[in-house]
Amino acid sequence: MERTEFQEKVIAAALAEGFTECEVYYRGGTSFEVLILEGEIASYENSRQEGLSFRGNFQGRTGYAYTERLEEAAIPFLLTGAKGNAALLTPEEKEELYEGEESYPLLVGVHEGLERLTPEEKIVAAKRMEQAALAGAEEIASLDYCVLGTALTEVAIKNSKGLDVSFAKNFATAYVSAIAKKGEETKTGSFFWKDRNWEGFDPEKTGREAAKRAAAHLGAASVPSGKYAVILDGKPMAALLGAFCGVFFAENAQKGFSLLQGKAGTKIASEQVTLRDDALLAGGYASTPFDSEGVSGKNKAIIEKGELKTLLYNRKSAKKDGVPSTGNGFKAALTGSVKTACTNFYLQxxxxxxxxxxxxMQNGLLLTDFMGLHAGTNSVSGDFSLSAEGFLVENGQITRPVEQITIAGNFYRLLEKIEAVGEDLYFSSGGIGSPSVLAREMDIAGL
Amino acid sequence: MTAALESGADFAEVYAEETKRGHIAMVNGKVETALSGLDYGAGVRLFFGTHAIYGFTNDLSEENLIRIAKEGAAAMKGDRIYEPKGWRKMVKRCINPVRILPDSVAKGEKAEQLRLAAEAAKSYDPAISQTRTGFLEVQKHVLVANTEGIWGEEDRVRSRFTVEAVASSATEKQSGHLAPGGSEGYELFDRISVEAAAREAARTAVTMLKAKPCPAGQFPVVIDNGFGGVIFHEACGHGLEATAVARNASVFAGKLGEQIASPLVTAIDDGTIPNGWGSAEMDDEGTPTARNILIENGILKSYLVDRMNGRRMGAAITGSARRQDYRFAPTSRMTNTFIAAGESTPAEIIAATEYGLYAKQMGGGSVDPATGSFNFAVLEGYLIRNGKIAEPVRGATLIGKGAEVLLQIDMVGNNLARAQGMCGSKSGSIPTDVGQPMIRVGQMTVGGRG
Known part of the structure; x- marks a missing residue:
């Protein structure tokens, strides 16, 4: 069934069943991905999918349910499920639906050039990446991954209070991971590119960078345990910000899952630290004119020169603190209710x-990657202990690659310790970004 | 499938599912999330020799499925036309009998179990400041049919209870959690005590709150049973998946018949354990699941092989092809994977260790299959001094290389236990059991802050 028609049918059925207000959130899209190995298509994927999530207020409580089956037969399942779920919640948790705003920021979401690209053109580009990677360094034995993908997603929200918004965006991604071998030693190195500006994509550079990174780590060894000055380059620092971004969510702070409750206006980081969440960043992966509740996207400083300015709010947590929503109420998936999430979240x-x-730094470590972020971080205490790799720096020179070490510390302490910030802002696949940062007195475990 | 074969594919497969999901979660004994939903979709996979293409959609009309098959096929060109074979229905073994379908139980009753657990955790110790409890249910109907004549259908039911307790002091927060579950119905709650699980989670949190930072360095590590098996899962299991082996991206590639682990190590992947978290009648290619011996007395015996990688490697399939849902093409994955019981008692292992780390509860981890480098977190750890368990330590991370650690296992206990996890990899996030008895690794790099 056509999307708008189905949304309207669900709303009408819900109101007839006794829901006082309700909302239908739709997400759909297409995606394409090709994996090239040894000059041939190793896997090829093509998809079209959609689904919708319903929320409605029934007898003073809010209930959710979702379906990927957009057929009339699924409507009773949605409404019965939402009613049953609503009954478990207390009236205090009731969510007021949003009637929307006068106007929303204008963002360009769909890059037409990308939509016009044929599968054959994408396959050719992926093959060029592979060749460049294989030729990128002498020690490259094979590739782990050489993937090129494009995706178009559309979000449309309609509710019984008049909210009616939609936004579509597309993206291309390229990822190469190369394996370098020397004797018995094996190292991997990867490079990732994501943009909607296909014309700016350089397949050869993507391949070559992955190869160079793999080869650069050959000959790596551990270092003696101890305290080191450390430069975290954009990739590991963005990964760390991603692992700990939840501490800036008011929702977590209010429940005691963040140590930042009540800290707004105080200094929580070094002068060098300005942390932004910008929903309107031009070309940003997570840019959006509205969040999953229909609140307009905004550009906020979370930390400005070390001072905590604001936490990130959805409508529910904002109401609790008596402030407006920052437009960070997002659904991770159709299966979820509205929680808090970052948009383009980056260290300036x-x-x-x-x-x-x-x-x-003169002497210390330049770390270029972390492993095990989902396991080695404690999002409540801020503690982390992570396996890392990178390079040893002696007397202001990179002297050799380093592996088999762990770096341990605490996210809150690290923010205080950041002594200098680079100009090399890097964005990861999820829209989280950071330049290189320098911090001293970090605990490293090695030999 | 006829449409796919007409394009020159030599193999075609359709996977379709309709999945009802339910999730209730409480924070501090109060319902925070109550969700239900319906996943619905199909995936079409075509083989052209050793190349595969995959497409998926939510629109299961005949017209759309044929379109997906043809669009996919347009990227490849086959050189002959194959004929589909007649269907053979799969014979069921009733591996996961279910007594009570989770969706037949009132939501209020489920919430009551979660409330009891929250109360038990909270009252365990005054330091417990927050609790999170949850119940997840899945009722999935899957159909797999392919041009080799496979026609398999299965109703898969899973239930899982989760509890997390957070202990706080003025400056610190530490947490403990447990998440028992299985391919079973609501009878899960007859098998486990939610209160006992909650108290166990609270105990870990409170213990770790008082713990000092773990010293860093290299020393013997004793890893306890159950979720400790994550070491094998990460350090070895992923490297035995044909996904990595076929591309020569695993340190274990080309090592069949060789000694890759200490002779004390026998490891098994068994998708047929009754009601096991990773158990099923068939894998997601419609092949009956099996008990596969991966390592026997340290000798590498088998990889985990799916249909496509079986073609690439010239190896037999092992009933190990899995996928999160219709959005993913299946690939070789673990089911219930564990190190078999040895002969030492846990007491003997501790007593034989002069100084080392006792990792009682493990957290998750990850591995780079190409290099075998892994890392994982220790949730609850203690130092061992003079053959006795001494003070608790926190913040420890174990790092190393799978191939080396397997050879360094020098004691294997007799107390095999399994625990449940979600494993994320190429074909999505799937339920897998990890398991082992208590083991000792002669020397490991431990990261910490002490």
Whole structure:
């Protein structure tokens, strides 16, 4: 059934069943992905999917249910499920639906050039990445991954209070992971690109970078345990920000799952730290004119020069604190209710080149990757203990690659310790970004 | 499928599912989330020799499925036309009998179990400041049919209870959690005591609150049974999946018949354990699940092989092809994977360790299959001094390389236990059991802050 028609049918059926107000959130899209190995298509995927999530107020309580079956037969399942779920919740948890705003920021979501691209053109680009990676360094034995993908997603929200918004966006992604071998030693290195500007994509550079990174880590060894000055480059720092972004959610703070409750207006980080969540960032992966509740997207400083300015709010947590929503009420998936999520969440870049940071550090470690983020971090206490790799820096020079070490610390303490910030802002696949940062006195376990 | 074969594919498969899901979660004894939903979709997979293409959709009309098959096929060109074979229905073994379908139980009753658990955790110790409890239910109907004549259908039911307790002091927060479950119905709650599980989670949190940071360095590590099996899952299991082996991206590729682990190690992947979290009648290619011996007395015996990688490797399939749902093409994955019981008692293992780390509860971890480098977190750890368990330590991480650690296992206990996890990899997030008896690794790198 056509999307708008089905949304309207569900709303009408719900109101007839006794829901006082209700909302239908739709998400759909298409995606394409090709994996090239040894010059041939190793896997090829093509999809079209959609689904919708219903929420409605029944007898003073809010209930949710979702379906991927957009057929009339699924409507009774949705409404019965939502009623049963509503009954478990207390009236205090009732969610007021949002009538929407006068106007929303104008964002360009769909890049037409990308939509016009044929599968054959994408396959050719992926093959070029592979060739560049294989030729990118002498020690490259094979590739782990060489993937090119495109995706178009559309979100449309309609409710019984008049909210009616929709936004579509598309993206291309390329990822190469190369395996370098020397004797018995094996190292992997990867490079990732994501943008909607296909014309700006350089397949050769993507492949070559992955190869270079793999080869650069050959000959890596551990270092003696101890306290080190450390430069975290954008990739591991963005990963760390991603693992701990939840501490900035008011929802978590209110429940005691963050140590930042009541800290707004106080200094929680070094002067160098300005952390933003910008839903309107031009070309940003997570840019959106509205969140999953229909609240308009905004550009916020969460930390400005070390001072905590605001937490991130959805409508529910905002109401609790008596402030407006920051437009961070998102559903991770159809299966979820509205929680809090970041948009384009990044540490603002500074002025130093990486070379300059290395000079400033003189002796220490330049870390380029973390492993095990889902396991080695405690989102409540801020503690982390992570396996890392990178390079040893001696007298302001990179001297050799480093592996088999762990870095342990605490996210809150790290924010206080950041001494200098690079100009090399990097964004990960999820829209979380960071430049390189320098911090001293970090605990490293190695030999 | 006829449409797919007409395009020159030599194999075609349709996977379809309709899945009812339910989730109730409480924070501090109060319902926070109550969700239900319907997943619905199909995936079409075509093989052209050793190349595969995959497409999926929520629109299960005949017209749309044929369109998906043809669109996919347009990317490849086959050189001959194959004929589909007649269907053979799969014979059921009743591996996961279910007594009470979760959706037949009132939501209020489920919430009551969660409330009891929250209360038990909270009253365990005044330091317990927060609790989270949850119940997850899945009722999935799957159909797999392919041009080799497979026609398999299965109703898969899963239930899981989760509890997390957070202990706080003025400056610290520590948490403990447990999440028992199985391919079973609501009778899960007859098998487990939610209160006992909640108290256990609370005990870990309170113990760790008082713990000092773990010293870093290299020393013997004793890893306890149950979720401790995550070491094998990460350090070895992923490297035995044909997904990695076929691409020569595993340190265990080309090592069949060789000694890859200590002679004390026998490891098994068994998708047929009754009501096991990772058990099923068939895998997601419609092949009956099996008990596969991966390592026997340290010798590598078998990989986990799916249909496509079986073609690439010239190896027999092992009933190990799994996928999260219709959005994913299946690939070789673990089911219920464990190190078999040995002969030492846990007391003997501790007593034989002069100084080391006792990892009583493990957290999750990850591995790079190409290099075998892994890392995982210790949720509850203690130092061992003079053959006795001494003070608790927190913040420990174990890192190493799978191939090396397997050879360094120097004691294997007799107390095999399994625990439930969700394993994320190429074909999505799937339920897998990890397991082992208590084991000792002669030397490991431990990361910590002490």
């Amino acid at each position: 870049k500074g002025e130093h080149t990486v070379e300059r940071l290395i000079q400033e």
